[in-house]
Amino acid sequence: MDLSREAVVEGLRAIAGADNVVTERHVLEESSIDRFRMFEGLHGLYTQPLPAAVVMARSTEMIADVLRFANEHGVNVVPRTGQTATEGGLETAVPDSIVLDGSGLDRILAIDEYDMQATCQCGVPLQALEDRVRELGLTTGHSPQSKPLAHLGGLTATRSIGQFSTLYGGIEDMVVGLEAVFPDGTVCRIKNVPRRAVGPDIRHIVIGNEGALCFITEVTVKLFPYLPRNNVFLGYTVDTMEHGFEVLREVMVSGYRPSVARLYDPADGAYHFAHFLPEGLSILIFLAEGPAGVAAATAAGIDDIVAARPECEKVDGRYIETWFADLNWGPDKIAAEREQILQTGNINRTTEVAAGWSAINGIYENAVRRILAEIPDMTMVGGHSSHSYVNGTNMYFNYFYNVVDCGPEGEVTKYHTPINRIICEETLRGGGAIVHHHGLGKARTPWTRDEYGTSYHMLETMKRAFDPNGIMNKGTIIPA
Amino acid sequence: MRILVCCKVTPDFEALRESEWAAGAGSESEARVETRFTPRVLNCFDEAALETALRLSDQLAARGEEAALAALSVGGQETEPFLATLRALGFERTVRVSPGADLDFRPAATAALIAAAARYLGGGELILLGDRAGPGDGGTVPFRVAEELGRPCLSRVTDVEAPADGRLRVGWTADDGLRRATISRPCILAVGNAVVAHLRVPTLGDRLVVRHHVTEVLSPADLGVDLETAAAAGTCSLMGLDPVDRSRQAELIVGDTSRDRARAVYDAYVRKALEET
Numbered sequence: 001m002d003l004s005r006e007a008v009v010e011g012l013r014a015i016a017g018a019d020n021v022v023t024e025r026h027v028l029e030e031s032s033i034d035r036f037r038m039f040e041g042l043h044g045l046y047t048q049p050l051p052a053a054v055v056m057a058r059s060t061e062m063i064a065d066v067l068r069f070a071n072e073h074g075v076n077v078v079p080r081t082g083q084t085a086t087e088g089g090l091e092t093a094v095p096d097s098i099v100l101d102g103s104g105l106d107r108i109l110a111i112d113e114y115d116m117q118a119t120c121q122c123g124v125p126l127q128a129l130e131d132r133v134r135e136l137g138l139t140t141g142h143s144p145q146s147k148p149l150a151h152l153g154g155l156t157a158t159r160s161i162g163q164f165s166t167l168y169g170g171i172e173d174m175v176v177g178l179e180a181v182f183p184d185g186t187v188c189r190i191k192n193v194p195r196r197a198v199g200p201d202i203r204h205i206v207i208g209n210e211g212a213l214c215f216i217t218e219v220t221v222k223l224f225p226y227l228p229r230n231n232v233f234l235g236y237t238v239d240t241m242e243h244g245f246e247v248l249r250e251v252m253v254s255g256y257r258p259s260v261a262r263l264y265d266p267a268d269g270a271y272h273f274a275h276f277l278p279e280g281l282s283i284l285i286f287l288a289e290g291p292a293g294v295a296a297a298t299a300a301g302i303d304d305i306v307a308a309r310p311e312c313e314k315v316d317g318r319y320i321e322t323w324f325a326d327l328n329w330g331p332d333k334i335a336a337e338r339e340q341i342l343q344t345g346n347i348n349r350t351t352e353v354a355a356g357w358s359a360i361n362g363i364y365e366n367a368v369r370r371i372l373a374e375i376p377d378m379t380m381v382g383g384h385s386s387h388s389y390v391n392g393t394n395m396y397f398n399y400f401y402n403v404v405d406c407g408p409e410g411e412v413t414k415y416h417t418p419i420n421r422i423i424c425e426e427t428l429r430g431g432g433a434i435v436h437h438h439g440l441g442k443a444r445t446p447w448t449r450d451e452y453g454t455s456y457h458m459l460e461t462m463k464r465a466f467d468p469n470g471i472m473n474k475g476t477i478i479p480a
Numbered sequence: 481m482r483i484l485v486c487c488k489v490t491p492d493f494e495a496l497r498e499s500e501w502a503a504g505a506g507s508e509s510e511a512r513v514e515t516r517f518t519p520r521v522l523n524c525f526d527e528a529a530l531e532t533a534l535r536l537s538d539q540l541a542a543r544g545e546e547a548a549l550a551a552l553s554v555g556g557q558e559t560e561p562f563l564a565t566l567r568a569l570g571f572e573r574t575v576r577v578s579p580g581a582d583l584d585f586r587p588a589a590t591a592a593l594i595a596a597a598a599r600y601l602g603g604g605e606l607i608l609l610g611d612r613a614g615p616g617d618g619g620t621v622p623f624r625v626a627e628e629l630g631r632p633c634l635s636r637v638t639d640v641e642a643p644a645d646g647r648l649r650v651g652w653t654a655d656d657g658l659r660r661a662t663i664s665r666p667c668i669l670a671v672g673n674a675v676v677a678h679l680r681v682p683t684l685g686d687r688l689v690v691r692h693h694v695t696e697v698l699s700p701a702d703l704g705v706d707l708e709t710a711a712a713a714g715t716c717s718l719m720g721l722d723p724v725d726r727s728r729q730a731e732l733i734v735g736d737t738s739r740d741r742a743r744a745v746y747d748a749y750v751r752k753a754l755e756e757t
Binding site for chain 2: 274339372
């Protein structure tokens with residue numbers, strides 16, 4: 001970088017106006033991390049380099065101007081919208097970075113009920129879009145736990161997935177077109193079409209780029225009919241995870257598409273369902289939805305599959321329906337979590353991976369066994385599968401530990417990173433993917449090369465081509 | 481010091497949807513909120529009482545004194561996972577009174593069972609409990625227990641310290657603010673909005689150590705309590721439910737610059753508030 005911190009701020013004020021350039025220290029501190037270093041932040045400790053400023057973007061043109069300025073002077077830029085990232089993707093790894101915030105670009109630009117798609121600026125909260133389209137009897141079909149907080153730009157940038165993915169797919173199946181700005185200020189628009197065969201699908205250069213290639217300014221997503229009156233909630237206890245995975249596989253391979261297909265191990269199950277789940281059992285959860293005939297047939301088909309498994313027992317679907325209604329995370333739960341962590345020193349972390357049906361149970365068992373053997377102070381280790389495909393599923397490891405005998409800054413190095421290492425090692429050993437839907441961020445980049453293998457060449461080449469000066473979110477996806 | 485903490489496992493009322501509350505708002509004979517399918521949690525005030533006991537135990541241990549911790553709950557099988565957690569945290573004895581009947585809105589019967597169980601457990605020099613539990617709770621149980629046992633009771637307790645003189649330094653919320661009192665044992669403290677409200681979490685290793693320990697389960701008959709007779713001293717009924725109006729008004733502050741928006745807020749609200757004061 002050829003500019004001083006003061007010169008960066010001065011340049012940004014000239015571009016964006018002083019009102020849109022925030023330099024208050026507490027804002028810079030909070031903008032230097034995301035939920036990956038939440039424990040440090042809760043204790044008022046900030047170990048990452050502070051950015052020079054947060055720029056509240058007001059237009060695509062302003063974003064282009066800021067990126068052009070940063071590119072010219074070699075200033076690192078961290079794009080963000082809803083700030084719900086969990087893997088360090090929003091950390092400012094380089095001193096005097098620019099945090100480019102798109103949350104002010106919050107207009108829903110169009111809702112097309114005939115072509116069944118909605119166009120939004122990057123800072124539209126998913127909840128706001130969902131609320132709006134539900135008034136029209138429609139849904140985005142996208143419902144991550146972060147729905148009340150996350151914005152369309154960030155969800156697209158991290159290859160988000162929602163709780164109803166088995167029916168509606170991940171964000172990559174929903175985004176039909178978009179607008180993105182590249183480091184040299186070039187604004188690219190990908191038009192909204194159902195499908196095309198005009199070379200590689202360039203949407204996928206943008207979707208999941210985690211701010212390491214470009215800034216997403218606008219997204220168009222598909223819409224679907226919203227038919228909750230037809231929902232059928234199903235739940236079954238199952239004796240082992242291995243048998244549970246077999247049931248999930250059979251449901252998927254048989255061609256059923258419930259919107260929710262989940263399997264919780266005994267530990268994670270006890271955390272959520274202790275009010276009805278017998279100790280030591282796992283639990284399968286399904287939600288059949290869609291037109292009445294489809295929902296009913298899906299539920300009946302799943303019921304038939306499970307009925308043939310003596311190791312499964314049906315539970316009242318109202319348990320599942322009640323639980324599901326309280327699953328999402330809004331500001332209230334974030335505030336409660338903060339108090340709980342500060343008072344108890346106990347923190348919940350997650351690591352999500354994916355693998356084929358033949359490998360997933362081995363990955364799950366090996367990782368849990370190693371975490372229990374190698375990591376101290378664990379208070380819970382478990383997990384669930386929550387997104388299934390015809391060829392495999394994900395595993396969402398869910399774990400808690402007490403942070404003891406180290407300062408807040410030691411939490412990541414003593415606990416979280418070693419656990420991530422175990423899970424990534426076991427996943428790679430099983431031939432799986434080390435991240436399913438949170439993004440690589442900076443937390444899991446030590447394993448990026450192993451994850452990509454020979455295809456790392458393509459990733460590196462893409463980074464060099466679109467971001468030759470390396471100003472986009474340094475240390476994210478590509479190891480620093 | 482022998483410390484007995486009474487705790488109750490309740491439905492997680494926060495997890496109930498508005499429609500589920502509305503469905504319970506029937507006539508006198510029908511009014512009842514369906515909570516069968518709702519996850520269970522420790523009553524938050526009891527949770528604070530449990531952590532208060534553990535902190536007292538830590539204080540005593542730091543100067544070489546011992547605390548014997550016992551936990552008591554009146555409830556069904558759903559209470560067991562919570563009692564197992566308490567054992568892992570250092571509660572040497574966990575007792576569950578299985579009433580075999582619905583005790584909702586029957587505080588006198590609940591208090592009679594708690595008092596009888598406390599006597600069964602040797603009284604306890606300090607009895608801690610939450611000063612109320614969940615929506616609809618009248619908050620009378622601590623005082624009824626105190627009356628049954630003939631002990632002094634202080635409610636709305638926020639924190640407790642155990643100085644070396646054997647007495648207790650207790651913080652509590654009075655109508656006019658926070659107060660501190662020095663109290664002799666034996667006594668009953670009903671914990672309200674505590675300074676530390678969350679219960680610490682045992683490690684899996686802690687759980688392993690006590691995995692073979694079990695809850696002592698007692699019936700009302702074991703304690704010599706006739707529920708119907710006890711309940712006659714105080715029973716309430718759910719007459720109906722009215723939703724609390726949580727609607728708020730909002731006004732969008734607009735302006736081209738921060739200065740313009742700040743000016744709009746000042747003109748619309750701050751100036752008026754200043755004039756009124």
